[in-house]
Amino acid sequence: MAVVVRGRWEVACGVLLLLSAVATATDHIVGANRGWNPGINYTLWANNHTFYVGDLISFRYQRNQYNVFEVNQTGYDNCTTEGAVGNWSSGKDFIPLNKAKRYYFICGNGQCFSGMKVSVLVHPLPSPPTSANTAQHSTTKSASPVLLKSSLRSLVLSFVLACFGCVWIN
Ligand SMILES: *[C@@H]1O[C@H](CO)[C@@H](O)[C@H](O)[C@H]1NC(C)=O
Ligand SMILES: *[C@@H]1O[C@H](CO)[C@@H](O)[C@H](O)[C@H]1NC(C)=O
Ligand SMILES: *[C@@H]1O[C@H](CO)[C@@H](O)[C@H](O)[C@H]1NC(C)=O
Ligand SMILES: *[C@@H]1O[C@H](CO)[C@@H](O)[C@H](O)[C@H]1NC(C)=O
Ligand SMILES: *[C@@H]1O[C@H](CO)[C@@H](O)[C@H](O)[C@H]1NC(C)=O
Numbered sequence: 001m002a003v004v005v006r007g008r009w010e011v012a013c014g015v016l017l018l019l020s021a022v023a024t025a026t027d028h029i030v031g032a033n034r035g036w037n038p039g040i041n042y043t044l045w046a047n048n049h050t051f052y053v054g055d056l057i058s059f060r061y062q063r064n065q066y067n068v069f070e071v072n073q074t075g076y077d078n079c080t081t082e083g084a085v086g087n088w089s090s091g092k093d094f095i096p097l098n099k100a101k102r103y104y105f106i107c108g109n110g111q112c113f114s115g116m117k118v119s120v121l122v123h124p125l126p127s128p129p130t131s132a133n134t135a136q137h138s139t140t141k142s143a144s145p146v147l148l149k150s151s152l153r154s155l156v157l158s159f160v161l162a163c164f165g166c167v168w169i170n
Pocket of ligand 5: 084086087
């Protein structure tokens, strides 16, 4: 990537972009410190999290012992991997949740029947406010994490727009 940095403004933009990218993508670790193992009710875990487009879901487990398959609802209900959309087996799998839809993951070696299945509903990003003023307004007003997160995202959007603007002018 041949990017020539010409001014302080561009450097600032780059740093902001980098920081905001780090700040917004949430990594949801399945089962938290209990990881991906049999005998855990992952419905309880999923109910405790809110998932947005662009977030990651990550599975941590003993590799060679377990694995992860993305399946459809039939596969989730019946613990079958037929027609699986994807499969992972590194023991530390980071899976991007790129679409607003319900995702289904199961363990493909039979442990699905022992509870190694999880379904998460991924929400679309809240639509950004029309100006930076609105973003500022909602930041000061909001107390809930969801609203905070949404205003953080619109802040990021403003930075991105500002950066495209400054590059374009140069
Ligand atoms: C997991 O918890 C949910 C919510 O309380 C419950 O509906 C479900 O039956 C539980 N699943 C198992 C396998 O115990
Ligand atoms: C839900 O989240 C809270 C706060 O992070 C945590 O204390 C609690 O153990 C979680 N419950 C489950 C079932 O994961
Ligand atoms: C899934 O299981 C249900 C019963 O639990 C059954 O009616 C259905 O035919 C099964 N679907 C497939 C694709 O095996
Ligand atoms: C899931 O995939 C299987 C295999 O491709 C297919 O037979 C089944 O109808 C699908 N189920 C749903 C709910 O899409
Ligand atoms: C796992 O995914 C790979 C592609 O990433 C595919 O070639 C392979 O057939 C899949 N394995 C199973 C058991 O579905």
